Amino acid sequence: MQEAAFRALGIKAFYLPFEVGRKGMIHLMKHRKKLLLDGFNVTVPYKELALRYLDGVSPEARALGAVNTAVRKGKRWVGFNTDTRGFLTSLQKEGKFRPKGKQVLILGAGGSARAVAYALAKEGARAITVANRTEARAKKIISDYRKLFRRVEWKSLGLKGSRPESFRNFARRIDLVVNATSVGLKPGDPALVDAKDFPNRKAFFVDLIYRPAETRFLRLARGRGHRTLNGLGMLLYQGAAAFELWTGRKAPIETMRAALKEGLRGG
Secondary structure, three states: OHHHHHHHOOOOOOOOOOOOOHHHHHHHHHOHHHOOOOEEEOOOOOHHHHHHHOOEEOHHHHHHOOOOEEEEEOOEEEEEOOHHHHHHHHHHHHOOOOOOOOEEEEEOOOHHHHHHHHHHHHOOOOEEEEEEOOHHHHHHHHHHHHOOOOOOEEEEEEOOOOOOHHHHHHHOOOOEEEEOOOOOOOOOOOOOOOHHHOOOOOOEEEEOOOOOOOOHHHHHHHHOOOEEEOOHHHHHHHHHHHHHHHHOOOOOHHHHHHHHHHHHHHO
């Protein structure tokens, strides 16, 4: 995706993968000023670790507690998090969904859930409920964000056992459901919630997973008449945002989309 964008704009650059262990990652970050790179991405599980070593961090990445993109600026390395932009752009452009004034349920309480919650709160969502098997982790997100977004109605929810009738009453008011967990990557994975519990046929179901293209979570929702969207757009647009930070050029979105789809077919 990134190399296709470089070629399309005639930029002489390469995007290369490096897999390192934790000790290797710390070594790289400590010697970051010697790196012969103009920028790099960081993926799990090092997004939080990288933030500690960078010379500067964007306010958004600081609030999220994680970076996924670093840019060399002179002798300094500055960190950003493009996941929020990637999610919002996909949600708005491909999902035709505007979060302002809406009620949202986010499944999961990891890094992706933090990015999604931040993005939706920033765009004016009225109420955000974070649901997780370990409710304490959901409460941590809420504790961190409540002081940043005071107008949002924050709630936490445990995802254990069957859903009581009170859950259906709650779900009736939900406009957007986002799966920000890894549940759904494997064919046999269950859906964390069942679309039948959401009687509002206008609800929008989004899964951050992009392979498989349709998880059981999305398939059940579509079968109930809900609109659905997978995570391919988020992957595309967060990558495009990183490209623009590195190059200062507008990303060739359709070229990147075609390369991404081809790569996923090959994978």
